[in-house]
Amino acid sequence: MAFDPLLLRPLFSILAQSAYDHPLTYLDNAATTQKPLPVLDAIQDYYRHFNANVHRGAHFLSDRATNRFEQARDTVARFINAPEQSHVIWTKGATEAINVVAYGLEHILEKGDEILITSLEHHANLVPWQQLAFRTGARLRIVPLTSNGEWEPEFSHYFTDRTRIFAATQISNAIGVSTPLQTMLDHAKQQGAFTLVDGAQAVAHYPIDVQTLDCDFYVFSGHKMYGPTGVGVLYGKSHALDVLLPYQTGGEMVRHVSYQATEFNVLPYRLEAGTPHIEGVIGLAAACDFLNAQDRLALLAWEQSLANHVYTRLHKAGGIEIYSPEKNTTLVSLSVPNIHILDLNAYLDSQGVAVRAGSHCAHPLMAQLGVAGTLRASFACYNTMEEANRFCDVLLDAIDLLNDE
Ligand code: PMP
Numbered sequence: 362m363a364f365d366p367l368l369l370r371p372l373f374s375i376l377a378q379s380a381y382d383h384p385l386t387y388l389d390n391a392a393t394t395q396k397p398l399p400v401l402d403a404i405q406d407y408y409r410h411f412n413a414n415v416h417r418g419a420h421f422l423s424d425r426a427t428n429r430f431e432q433a434r435d436t437v438a439r440f441i442n443a444p445e446q447s448h449v450i451w452t453k454g455a456t457e458a459i460n461v462v463a464y465g466l467e468h469i470l471e472k473g474d475e476i477l478i479t480s481l482e483h484h485a486n487l488v489p490w491q492q493l494a495f496r497t498g499a500r501l502r503i504v505p506l507t508s509n510g511e512w513e514p515e516f517s518h519y520f521t522d523r524t525r526i527f528a529a530t531q532i533s534n535a536i537g538v539s540t541p542l543q544t545m546l547d548h549a550k551q552q553g554a555f556t557l558v559d560g561a562q563a564v565a566h567y568p569i570d571v572q573t574l575d576c577d578f579y580v581f582s583g584h585k586m587y588g589p590t591g592v593g594v595l596y597g598k599s600h601a602l603d604v605l606l607p608y609q610t611g612g613e614m615v616r617h618v619s620y621q622a623t624e625f626n627v628l629p630y631r632l633e634a635g636t637p638h639i640e641g642v643i644g645l646a647a648a649c650d651f652l653n654a655q656d657r658l659a660l661l662a663w664e665q666s667l668a669n670h671v672y673t674r675l676h677k678a679g680g681i682e683i684y685s686p687e688k689n690t691t692l693v694s695l696s697v698p699n700i701h702i703l704d705l706n707a708y709l710d711s712q713g714v715a716v717r718a719g720s721h722c723a724h725p726l727m728a729q730l731g732v733a734g735t736l737r738a739s740f741a742c743y744n745t746m747e748e749a750n751r752f753c754d755v756l757l758d759a760i761d762l763l764n765d766e
Contacts, residue, residue, distance in 0.1 A: 364656065364663035369743050372397035372651075376743060383713030386748045391534050391562060391692055391739035392717055393584045396648070400588060403647035404640045415639055416613065416630075430639055433646035434629070440649040441579065442570040443596050450602070450632045451642055454593035455561040456485040458580035459528070461595055461632060462557055463489035465605025466526060469555075472498030475523040477549070479504045479540060480729060481533040484722040486559045490528060499525070504545070506729065512541060520548035527554045531563040535721035535735065537668070537690035546576055555601060561585055565741065566664060566691050568657045577601035583641060587742075588648030592641030595632070602628050609634040660742055664691040667740045667749045674753045680760070684735055692739035694721075700763045702736045708759035709736075714752055 370376060373395045378385050387395060407429065413422035415430045434446045443449055452458040470476075476490045480503050494501040504519045506512060520527070527549035529540050542558065549556045557578040560569060565586040571579045578601060582593040597605070607614060607625065611634040617624040625631045668685070671693045675681045685694040696702055706718035719734045720727045727734060738752050 364659040364742075366663065366743050366745050369397070372399070373743050374398070380713035380715070381711060384751075386714045386751050388738040388740065388744065388748065388752055389715045389717050390565070390741035390744075391585070391721075391737060393590065394565060394587050394741050395743065396589065396644075397587055397651050399651055400644045400647045404589065404644045407640045407643050412639075414636055426639060429643055430637070433642045436646040436649050437594060440569070440653065441564075441594075441596055442572050444572065447628045448596055448599065448602065450595040450597065450629045451637050452580075452593045452595050453591055453638070454582035454584070455559060455580045456582075456593075458578075458593055458595035459486055459557065459559065460489050461608045462528075462555075462578050462580075462597075462605065463493045464608040465632075466555060467493060467497060468606055469604065470497040470499045470525055473523060474499040474525045475502050475521060476500070476526045476528070477502045477504065477519055477524050477554070478527075479529045479545075480506050480726055481530050481535070481538060481540060482528075482723070482726075483530065483534050483559065483561070484724070485561070486528055486530055486557075487725070490526070503725075504529075506538075516545070517548050520545075520552050520554070522552055524549060524552045524554045526557070528557040528559065530559040530561070531567075532690075533723070533726070534562045535684075535723040535726055535737070536694045536730075537685035537692040537739075539689065542574070546574065550575075555604075565652070566661050571596050583645040583648060586648055587651055588645040589641045592638045592645050594645075599628070602632065605632060607632055607634065611635050613637075655742065661691075664740045664742070664744070665689060667691075667744055667746065668693050670746065671738060671749050671753055674750075675756070678753075678757055682732075684730060692737055694735045694737045696732050696735050697760055700760060702734050704763055705736050705756065705759050708762065709752070709755055712755045712758075714755050716752070 375395050411422050411425040413426040415427040417423050434449050438446045438449045476494055476499050491501050504516050532539050546556050556576040558576045560579050560581040564581045577598050579596040584590040614626050614631050614634040615623050616626050668691050672687050681695050681697055683695045702718040717737045
């Protein structure tokens with residue numbers, strides 16, 4: 362059955378407004394998505410009816426808050442097909458989740474060990490590994506894209522018997538390219554490396570099954586999948602989470618403390634120091650329910666058809682460099698020779714079209730593409746074909762206008 366974004370629009374009242382007297386066209390979804398009413402309601406419901414600290418257990422409200430908080434863990438575990446709730450660790454977002462792993466694995470690294478990432482990585486999946494390499498004397502290595510934006514056919518040789526950690530994004534936030542993840546994960550596992558997948562750009566679009574992916578760690582942020590900001594997930598296999606030394610210590614993550622020593626709590630609490638982002642977690646579970654209620658494959662096909670439509674129109678128009686693939690992606694990333702992307706962005710904004718112009722937190726990738734940044738339009742469940750066409754019309758107007766200057 363075809364997907365109809367108009368059926369979802371009433372749940373996203375923020376989109377009904379005008380921007381500078383134009384209909385607001387929100388195409389910056391890879392940065393953050395808008396939140397549907399059930400997510401907003403879940404957060405309000407928490408504050409209106411059962412706000413209390415969790416796991417303190419001494420009274421009615423605290424019991425209710427704890428139950429809803431742990432139910433949310435179960436919802437998120439099922440959303441990614443984690444075998445058990447205790448595999449789901451709450452974090453502030455994908456960035457913090459990667460840092461939890463990068464600090465937690467520091468003790469396994471020796472000088473000369475290798476940490477392998479790809480050239481598609483967001484800074485969140487690059488800087489923590491680079492800094493870890495600096496601290497330990499390990500070597501950061503990169504599986505590169507070729508100058509055609511394709512993977513080197515012989516990338517297997519980057520995986521060596523010194524590879525201790527392999528971390529890769531599932532989809533590039535900057536150019537929408539997918540990683541040949543399963544093959545790369547197989548190579549990494551053959552070398553006995555720990556594997557981490559950055560799912561920040563995938564969870565809103567693809568049904569995720571961490572058991573099929575079979576990675577040690579999977580991370581994502583709530584705010585890019587219709588949930589609140591400030592909450593995210595670190596999924597890990599038990600043996601992998603067990604290896605992590607806690608990156609933060611304090612309350613909640615302990616069983617017993619004396620001045621001489623601390624006995625840490627069991628998973629997942631051992632890696633969750635301090636009062637958690639309770640309403641965020643509850644909102645994130647509501648976002649999972651919202652996505653689960655959609656026909657995920659029809660939704661993905663719709664988002665891809667919008668990106669493909671924009672690609673085809675702009676390709677035909679000519680004079681535009683497009684860095685994202687023609688098909689199987691939910692965003693379009695481009696630049697126009699001799700026109701600054703910030704000028705294009707300013708014109709689009711003046712017409713109510715919200716996109717992103719910049720380096721997308723991927724400086725090395727931009728350097729490889731030979732640009733300072735790109736202009737990115739990224740699609741979500743509520744975007745219509747009219748909006749995709751409006752982006753093209755306004756962009757082409759902007760190009761005409763700026764070329765004449
Ligand atoms: N990885 C990717 C691929 C991303 O797109 C982002 C956010 N743009 C992140 C990691 C970091 O997510 P957050 O800022 O929510 O921690």
